[in-house]
Amino acid sequence: MHLNMGSAKQQTAISKVMSLLQEWDKGKKAVRQKILVDFIRQNQNKTGPELEQEFAQAASLFLTRLTAWLRLTYMVGNCLNEQLKAISVFLSASSGHKFMAEFLEVGGVLTLLEIIGLKQAKEEDKLEALKNLTYIANAGRKYKELICESYGIRAVAECLAKSKSEETQDSCRNLLLMLAQGNPKFEVQVYKGLIALLPCSSPKAQQMAAQTLRIVQPIVKAANPSIVEPLLNILKTLHLEVQFEGIELIKELMEYDVSDRLLQGLVRLLHPSKEDTIRRPDILEGAQNMILCRESNEIAEKLIQLRVTHNLLYAMGNEDYADSQRQSSISLEWLKLLIKHLKMII
Numbered sequence: 001m002h003l004n005m006g007s008a009k010q011q012t013a014i015s016k017v018m019s020l021l022q023e024w025d026k027g028k029k030a031v032r033q034k035i036l037v038d039f040i041r042q043n044q045n046k047t048g049p050e051l052e053q054e055f056a057q058a059a060s061l062f063l064t065r066l067t068a069w070l071r072l073t074y075m076v077g078n079c080l081n082e083q084l085k086a087i088s089v090f091l092s093a094s095s096g097h098k099f100m101a102e103f104l105e106v107g108g109v110l111t112l113l114e115i116i117g118l119k120q121a122k123e124e125d126k127l128e129a130l131k132n133l134t135y136i137a138n139a140g141r142k143y144k145e146l147i148c149e150s151y152g153i154r155a156v157a158e159c160l161a162k163s164k165s166e167e168t169q170d171s172c173r174n175l176l177l178m179l180a181q182g183n184p185k186f187e188v189q190v191y192k193g194l195i196a197l198l199p200c201s202s203p204k205a206q207q208m209a210a211q212t213l214r215i216v217q218p219i220v221k222a223a224n225p226s227i228v229e230p231l232l233n234i235l236k237t238l239h240l241e242v243q244f245e246g247i248e249l250i251k252e253l254m255e256y257d258v259s260d261r262l263l264q265g266l267v268r269l270l271h272p273s274k275e276d277t278i279r280r281p282d283i284l285e286g287a288q289n290m291i292l293c294r295e296s297n298e299i300a301e302k303l304i305q306l307r308v309t310h311n312l313l314y315a316m317g318n319e320d321y322a323d324s325q326r327q328s329s330i331s332l333e334w335l336k337l338l339i340k341h342l343k344m345i346i
Helices: 001-028 029-043 048-054 059-073 080-091 096-106 108-116 124-135 141-149 152-164 166-179 187-197 203-220 225-236 239-252 261-266 274-278 297-303 309-317 319-325 333-345
Strands: none
Touching: 001 029, 001 059, 001 225, 029 048, 029 059, 029 096, 029 225, 048 059, 048 096, 059 080, 059 108, 080 096, 080 108, 080 124, 080 333, 096 108, 096 124, 096 141, 108 124, 108 141, 108 152, 124 141, 124 152, 124 166, 141 152, 141 166, 152 166, 152 187, 166 187, 166 203, 187 203, 187 319, 203 225, 203 239, 225 333, 239 261
């Protein structure tokens, strides 16, 4: 009796799934969109086994249809958000590695990376694609390597630089950080990708890149000399949040081989170019932002070795020089604080 009831229940479930799949195959955009919305609502946060039970052990048949339609239509954006959210139900399911493997086998990673690079794609669609990439990266090292081998670092970094949505940018930053952690084969490539973001035109992207570099730098250990110039250049920005992250990163880099080059570059900033005098950012204003001397006597001594003490003392006694310095990228108030500290240790 119980066996017959179980068998009847299974047959009903199978019939329901087959009916759904036939409806999908025959249906146009509106029909498929409704199926997706219902699927997302009913199956959010379900485990892999629960999804299989819902689809009478045939969940893969629905996933196959879903991924095929995504690959055919993502360029034109038909129900793209719903498609990506439905895919995330499968990729985020615990004990659902089978679904992830099936999605990756049909080139799912490349499709997601192409979506975040589409000019015509909406920010909310890019965000959903990034969430799916994050689910994949979170599955382990081999999945991170797959994303990187698919030129994912560049794609995610470009999305971060070009995006107008802070939520999308934050998702990009978090994904890049994930790709740098526990992924020794590609950690240096992520590091270089973050350095490449420092000169970009988006202040938010610059801030996030500098912030993330502070975490990634100890992972890669050695500091790449290519970090020096773009890092110094962001100190000229008018955006205080970018200045702050740049200053904090410079502090971190004082422990690495690039410290002398950074100090030399900071000294050069004391002598403004014509381009610098056109605008004056409120950079390094006040004692809380002093990045050279207040960190340690060792840094101050390095400055003395660079023979800048005389120039600085001269600047304080020369009003013409001081007037021009007011237009430089380094504030006069900062110079006073710097001189005061130098005098204390000479």
